[in-house]
Amino acid sequence: MSSLIAAQTHCDELERLRREAAAALLEAKKIRRTRDVSIDEDEELTRRSHRKINALIKHLLSGHDGSPCPAGDRPIVKTSVLRDASLVRS
Numbered sequence: 507m508s509s510l511i512a513a514q515t516h517c518d519e520l521e522r523l524r525r526e527a528a529a530a531l532l533e534a535k536k537i538r539r540t541r542d543v544s545i546d547e548d549e550e551l552t553r554r555s556h557r558k559i560n561a562l563i564k565h566l567l568s569g570h571d572g573s574p575c576p577a578g579d580r581p582i583v584k585t586s587v588l589r590d591a592s593l594v595r596s
């Protein structure tokens with residue numbers, strides 16, 4: 507586990523995408539809470555949030571020249587690290 511934590515590095519792009527996705531979600535939540543939105547506007551708010559989240563996921567999965575972001579904290583982007591670790595051990 508400590509090797510997984512040590513393998514994490516900082517990624518400015520990931521941080522930016524995370525902030526943008528969080529901001530889009532919060533903005534949509536705030537707009538929906540403060541006034542009634544039309545179905546079209548609601549759809550646009552959802553679309554905007556999804557676009558930001560998709561950009562974040564795309565970066566996590568293949569954002570570094572087709573490779574997963576090394577700063578990702580989900581197991582799905584750690585498969586190669588886990589595989590490498592088991593190869594070293596056996």
Ligand SMILES: [Zn+2]
Pocket residue numbers: 517518519520565569570575576577
């Ligand atoms: Zn990255």
